[in-house]
Amino acid sequence: xxxxxxxxxxxxxxxxxxxxxxxxxxxxxxxxxxxxxxxxxxxxxxxxxxxxxxxxxxxxxxxxxxxxxxxxxxxxxxxxxxxxxxxxxxxxxxxxxxxxxxxxxxxxxxxxxxxxxxxxxxxxxxxxxxxxxxxxxxxxxxxxxxxxxxxxxxxxxxxxxxxxxxxxxxxxxxxxxxxxxxxxxxxxxxxxxxxxxxxxxxxxxxxxxxxxxxxxxxxxxxxxxxxxxxxxxxxxxxxxxxxxxxxxxxxxxxxxxxxxxxxxxxxxxxxxxxxxxxxxxxxxxxxxxxxxxxxxxxxxxxxxxxxx
Amino acid sequence: xxxxxxxxxxxxxxxxxxxxxxxxxxxxxxxxxxxxxxxxxxxxxxxxxxxxxxxxxxxxxxxxxxxxxxxxxxxxxxxxxxxxxxxxxxxxxxxxxxxxxxxxxxxxxxxxxxxxxxxxxxxxxxxxxxxxxxxxxxxxxxxxxxxxxxxxxxxxxxxxxxxxxxxxxxxxxxxxxxxxxxxxxxxxxxxxxxxxxxxxxxxxxxxxxxxxxxxxxxxxxxxxxxxxxxxxxxxxxxxxxxxxxxxxxxxxxxxxxxxxxxxxxxxxxxxxxxxxxxxxxxxxxxxxxx
Numbered sequence: 001x002x003x004x005x006x007x008x009x010x011x012x013x014x015x016x017x018x019x020x021x022x023x024x025x026x027x028x029x030x031x032x033x034x035x036x037x038x039x040x041x042x043x044x045x046x047x048x049x050x051x052x053x054x055x056x057x058x059x060x061x062x063x064x065x066x067x068x069x070x071x072x073x074x075x076x077x078x079x080x081x082x083x084x085x086x087x088x089x090x091x092x093x094x095x096x097x098x099x100x101x102x103x104x105x106x107x108x109x110x111x112x113x114x115x116x117x118x119x120x121x122x123x124x125x126x127x128x129x130x131x132x133x134x135x136x137x138x139x140x141x142x143x144x145x146x147x148x149x150x151x152x153x154x155x156x157x158x159x160x161x162x163x164x165x166x167x168x169x170x171x172x173x174x175x176x177x178x179x180x181x182x183x184x185x186x187x188x189x190x191x192x193x194x195x196x197x198x199x200x201x202x203x204x205x206x207x208x209x210x211x212x213x214x215x216x217x218x219x220x221x222x223x224x225x226x227x228x229x230x231x232x233x234x235x236x237x238x239x240x241x242x243x244x245x246x247x248x249x250x251x252x253x254x255x256x257x258x259x260x261x262x263x264x265x266x267x268x269x270x271x272x273x274x275x276x277x278x279x280x281x282x283x284x285x286x287x288x289x290x291x292x293x294x295x296x297x298x299x300x301x302x303x304x305x306x307x308x
Numbered sequence: 309x310x311x312x313x314x315x316x317x318x319x320x321x322x323x324x325x326x327x328x329x330x331x332x333x334x335x336x337x338x339x340x341x342x343x344x345x346x347x348x349x350x351x352x353x354x355x356x357x358x359x360x361x362x363x364x365x366x367x368x369x370x371x372x373x374x375x376x377x378x379x380x381x382x383x384x385x386x387x388x389x390x391x392x393x394x395x396x397x398x399x400x401x402x403x404x405x406x407x408x409x410x411x412x413x414x415x416x417x418x419x420x421x422x423x424x425x426x427x428x429x430x431x432x433x434x435x436x437x438x439x440x441x442x443x444x445x446x447x448x449x450x451x452x453x454x455x456x457x458x459x460x461x462x463x464x465x466x467x468x469x470x471x472x473x474x475x476x477x478x479x480x481x482x483x484x485x486x487x488x489x490x491x492x493x494x495x496x497x498x499x500x501x502x503x504x505x506x507x508x509x510x511x512x513x514x515x516x517x518x519x520x521x522x523x524x525x526x527x528x529x530x531x532x533x534x535x536x537x538x539x540x541x542x543x544x545x546x547x548x549x550x551x552x553x554x555x556x557x558x559x560x561x562x563x564x565x566x567x568x569x570x571x572x573x574x575x576x577x578x579x580x581x582x583x584x585x586x587x588x589x590x591x592x593x594x595x596x597x598x
Contacts, residue, residue: 007500014387062405062409064412064413065411066347066416101471109585109588109589110588113588113592115405115408115409115549116345116408117474117544117588117592119345119412120345120540120541120544121584121588123347123536123537123540124537124540124541124577124581127534127537127577128577128578128581131574131575131577131578132575132578134574135572135574135575135578138574139572179481234568237533238452241416244416245417248413278427279424279428281420281423281424282420282421282424282425282428284420285417285418285419285420285421286417286418286421287418288413288414288416288417289414289417289418289421291399292397292410292413292414292417293396293400293414295391296400296410
């Protein structure tokens with residue numbers, strides 16, 4: 001028994017050690033890195049979180065959600081409306097909660113049906129909310145944009161770090177629970193899952209709402225860095241496109257793949273935005289099409305294939 | 309609220325509805341038959357609009373004449389896209405559901421590619437031109453001539469296509485493929501050709517709608533998305549895969565949209581969504597569905 005424990009400890013030692021170093025570095029890096037780097041790292045965290053949360057639901061179930069921008073935008077507007085009323089951490093939680101409720105409503109109305117109705121519904125959702133908010137702002141408040149209470153980059157960094165850790169923990173936890181098996185069986189054959197006794201609708205709605213929470217919390221955090229928002233900034237369809245691209249690029253079926261995809265493409269975006277700003281989205285569109293055509297399992301899938 | 313007001317709302321709604329019907333029939337072919345939920349549908353509308361605009365302002369080719377040029381060119385481009393992209397995805401996808409998912413993602417990539425190429429080519433300025441904008445008196449109110457032509461052409465294209473579906477061999481093959489692809493293949497239908505044709509025809513209708521839109525409204529490279537959303541809702545309203553249903557769905561959405569627009573222009577998309585939500589709560593198979 002002793003030997004076994006020792007063996008597994010030795011086996012996992014490098015992983016634990018690496019995690020320890022990463023967490024110490026992540027926790028202390030605002031002390032010695034330049035503000036610009038901190039902001040870049042925060043940016044990477046955002047995309048990792050929205051990619052993980054998107055893939056948590058859409059990966060195993062194959063129900064493609066194009067609504068991340070809607071949840072992200074709800075978080076942003078929560079931050080703009082509640083920023084002055086309550087402390088920052090509470091605003092972030094509230095942003096997540098508002099998105100959670102929105103996802104519950106969307107899920108309850110569409111997730112009992114076939115996957116395509118859900119995708120169709122989510123496709124226009126952020127556009128719908130953008131139009132509604134714009135209409136409300138123009139007719140009721142008389143302005144288009146809003147100011148958000150600004151928060152310094154260091155607290156924003158730590159907030160995003162915490163959101164990232166919680167997201168990772170939840171993705172990891174669900175990935176090892178029976179809900180993951182339920183989600184996967186829904187993706188493979190929903191009818192069979194239903195007959196095996198999985199409460200299909202409840203699982204789908206629940207996980208979808210949880211995944212929306214993180215997108216909302218991220219939006220609420222990031223709004224404080226932008227200070228000025230309007231409906232077209234908050235509900236930018238780019239935030240629906242990016243998690244899909246990043247998860248597909250990295251490999252939709254593993255957490256490692258999703259993180260690799262998000263980090264790689266965020267770094268590439270930084271490069272492209274400075275070098276070829278006009279070709280940036282064009283290149284990302286081409287990458288998405290190419291990955292789907294030639295790398296159906298993403299780059300981690302390719303790595304596994306090469307190893308074999 | 310006089311009589312002429314109602315006539316005005318109905319005719320305006322039919323004009324809008326004619327355009328929506330045309331785009332919805334196009335999408336219905338792409339989704340109902342070729343099984344590609346083409347979220348870049350609106351981008352083909354935008355391409356049609358900009359091609360017409362450029363041909364008119366730079367070469368002086370009349371927008372009505374350019375329909376004969378842009379329509380076939382975009383048809384050929386879309387046919388090629390289906391041949392190269394979607395056919396490969398169909399081969400590599402393990403199941404029908406996987407194909408639907410992957411082709412949706414690929415068309416999402418296509419949306420960003422086409423939109424950004426258009427932004428590079430034409431810039432993000434709002435553009436427009438005047439063509440046959442003299443007014444015509446009808447039932448006591450006046451309409452711009454180009455709107456009436458658009459209504460006529462949109463419905464004309466839709467009905468011609470419907471007759472093509474009913475009375476020709478190819479139309480029969482398309483209807484067979486819409487019902488059951490595998491059986492149609494067993495009966496000797498060249499399925500790859502039919503699916504490619506459906507995808508191409510869908511883009512053709514989008515391009516025609518785009519040309520008509522450019523005669524009436526101002527255009528930018530980002531106009532596509534709302535039309536895609538409306539077309540998708542119209543297709544669901546008519547029943548997935550039901551081509552006549554999507555034509556009627558498009559007309560209904562146009563009428564409803566125009567009525568809402570009379571009161572508050574910004575809320576028409578909200579109205580479409582309300583219809584959509586009611587529909588999927590009450591009758592997800594669509595108004596023409598079984």
